[in-house]
Amino acid sequence: MNILGVNAVYHESAAAVIVDGRVIAACEEERFTRIKHGKDPQVDNPQELPENAISFCLDYAGLRPEDVDLVAYSFEPKLRRTKFQAEWWPDSRLESDFLLHLEKVGDSFAKIMGRRLGRNLKFVPHHLAHAASAYYPSGFDRSAILVVDGIGEADCTFLARGEGGRIRAIEALSYPHSLGFIWEHVSVYLGFSSHDAAKVMGLAAYGDPNVFRRTFAAILRVDEQGYSVDADAIGFRTVEPRNLDALFGPRRKPDGEILQHHIDVAAALQDATDAAMASLLRRLEREVGGEQLCMAGGVALNCVTNSTISRASGFSKIFIPSAPHDAGTALGAALVVHCAQEGAEPPSGGASPYLGPEYSEGEVLAAVKAAGLPYRKCKSAARDAAEMVADGNIVGWFQGRMEFGPRALGNRSLLADPRRPDTRAILNRRVKHREDFRPFAPSVLAERAKDWFDMGPITPSHEFMLFACPAKPGLAARIPAVIHQDGTARVQIVRRAANPRYHALISHFFERTGVPLVLNTSFNDSEPIVCTPSHAIATFHGAGLDALFMGDICLTAQN
Ligand SMILES: [Fe+2]
Numbered sequence: 001m002n003i004l005g006v007n008a009v010y011h012e013s014a015a016a017v018i019v020d021g022r023v024i025a026a027c028e029e030e031r032f033t034r035i036k037h038g039k040d041p042q043v044d045n046p047q048e049l050p051e052n053a054i055s056f057c058l059d060y061a062g063l064r065p066e067d068v069d070l071v072a073y074s075f076e077p078k079l080r081r082t083k084f085q086a087e088w089w090p091d092s093r094l095e096s097d098f099l100l101h102l103e104k105v106g107d108s109f110a111k112i113m114g115r116r117l118g119r120n121l122k123f124v125p126h127h128l129a130h131a132a133s134a135y136y137p138s139g140f141d142r143s144a145i146l147v148v149d150g151i152g153e154a155d156c157t158f159l160a161r162g163e164g165g166r167i168r169a170i171e172a173l174s175y176p177h178s179l180g181f182i183w184e185h186v187s188v189y190l191g192f193s194s195h196d197a198a199k200v201m202g203l204a205a206y207g208d209p210n211v212f213r214r215t216f217a218a219i220l221r222v223d224e225q226g227y228s229v230d231a232d233a234i235g236f237r238t239v240e241p242r243n244l245d246a247l248f249g250p251r252r253k254p255d256g257e258i259l260q261h262h263i264d265v266a267a268a269l270q271d272a273t274d275a276a277m278a279s280l281l282r283r284l285e286r287e288v289g290g291e292q293l294c295m296a297g298g299v300a301l302n303c304v305t306n307s308t309i310s311r312a313s314g315f316s317k318i319f320i321p322s323a324p325h326d327a328g329t330a331l332g333a334a335l336v337v338h339c340a341q342e343g344a345e346p347p348s349g350g351a352s353p354y355l356g357p358e359y360s361e362g363e364v365l366a367a368v369k370a371a372g373l374p375y376r377k378c379k380s381a382a383r384d385a386a387e388m389v390a391d392g393n394i395v396g397w398f399q400g401r402m403e404f405g406p407r408a409l410g411n412r413s414l415l416a417d418p419r420r421p422d423t424r425a426i427l428n429r430r431v432k433h434r435e436d437f438r439p440f441a442p443s444v445l446a447e448r449a450k451d452w453f454d455m456g457p458i459t460p461s462h463e464f465m466l467f468a469c470p471a472k473p474g475l476a477a478r479i480p481a482v483i484h485q486d487g488t489a490r491v492q493i494v495r496r497a498a499n500p501r502y503h504a505l506i507s508h509f510f511e512r513t514g515v516p517l518v519l520n521t522s523f524n525d526s527e528p529i530v531c532t533p534s535h536a537i538a539t540f541h542g543a544g545l546d547a548l549f550m551g552d553i554c555l556t557a558q559n
Pocket of ligand 1: 126130149150151152297298325326
């Protein structure tokens with residue numbers, strides 16, 4: 001049985017494929033088109049399918065379009081029609097436009113697959129797809145499930161329980177009760193794009209959450225059952241967040257100066273989010289219990305919230321997939337359809353983040369030669385790269401299969417020395433062109449993580465850079481480049497079995513320096529993470545990296 005899963009309804013367009021109960025591949029469309037997030041969420045484009053990601057997944061699995069038995073699309077138009085109210089839009093005519101374009105999804109698939117799919121095209125409710133993307137790969141039998149994002153068909157938060165391979169709803173909170181939308185709205189108020197929650201999260205550590213705590217409570221009210229959002233207070237239905245100007249003071253213009261009240265708003269938002277999520281978890285503890293929890297939805301990318309709530313709750317085993325945001329629903333929808341088959345077991349292979357394209361040495365060399373660049377072949381790329389990082393160089397590390405999800409986890413990464421206080425500024429100025437207030441993350445040997453960071457209970461999701469962990473007393477000063485303003489680091493633990501080459505690199509760095517971690521940031525410069533050797537070479541050149549390792553092939557700047 002061959003199942004293709006697709007997310008295309010809003011943004012983070014992506015595809016995934018399951019063959020005979022095994023997750024074979026998953027990838028975001030942005031990596032191929034070089035357009036961040038795949039596309040903007042517009043009413044006129046839910047039928048624009050991630051054609052590149054789909055053909056990658058099928059090629060990787062050795063399938064032709066006619067070999068695909070079932071196709072899953074992570075949005076259910078029928079549910080949208082019954083649950084979403086057109087007056088929620090600023091202009092209610094937008095909804096009929098959206099529904100009209102959703103009807104074209106079948107035509108778009110017919111074009112790509114060379115036939116009409118009919119009943120073999122399955123529309124999977126968005127939040128069920130999110131829930132499945134966490135629950136089935138988690139390996140848990142019995143688990144509480146929490147999905148929190150902007151919006152699916154009409155729901156913004158979904159509480160469920162997983163048991164014996166089945167996901168059962170407990171409750172869904174519909175619009176306007178959307179934590180994801182609050183983050184988008186506040187991001188725009190702070191002069192960033194609606195996609196820039198990560199910037200707001202970085203900024204929050206510098207602010208005082210108390211300044212706007214009470215004002216924020218007018219927007220986001222936390223109660224016993226979870227939380228509610230006052231749509232009029234935040235002004236969801238206005239295109240511009242002008243209500244926030246009245247509540248918090250003048251917004252920041254894009255690229256304008258960041259003022260203290262902007263930073264305090266970010267801090268209050270982070271604090272209110274932690275409180276709302278903690279309340280949802282307390283409810284799941286009461287209603288589901290146990291120690292296992294699966295989380296998904298864009299809000300599950302918030303490392304600070306994940307850490308805060310995991311420490312405060314009774315759930316000690318937490319699974320969040322590497323792609324908890326909308327891209328992950330491509331895999332989740334395929335998983336739902338797979339598990340709906342008679343007698344199906346949850347598929348294997350879905351917990352690994354390394355589900356994207358990989359390139360042979362021949363393909364790497366062809367790209368290097370096409371670029372006319374000198375290169376050498378290393379005996380040990382891991383050792384050579386570790387030495388270069390320890391000498392203060394910025395190194396591109398391009399290995400194996402690309403990560404599925406927004407974080408580079410050692411296969412499409414830029415690496416630097418965490419010990420040097422100036423590493424952050426050099427990376428920001430020379431390579432990444434990003435704001436100084438944003439933290440850089442460490443990749444640490446799994447067996448040493450507890451020596452350096454207060455990890456709490458370690459879970460498989462600690463391999464996906466999803467938790468902010470305080471550095472152990474006295475150690476932060478030794479690794480200043482990866483410690484954020486609040487004394488935490490967004491730790492990625494690296495197990496030898498999960499990524500042997502990356503583990504070897506960090507081990508060599510540890511042997512030489514006594515520090516079992518390197519700084520890891522995504523391999524890109526203000527664009528989607530690199531996918532192919534040619535992308536990597538272009539960024540190596542454009543961003544002025546000191547070296548680039550692709551498999552065993554090494555390019556250095558002085559060559
Ligand atoms: Fe979503």
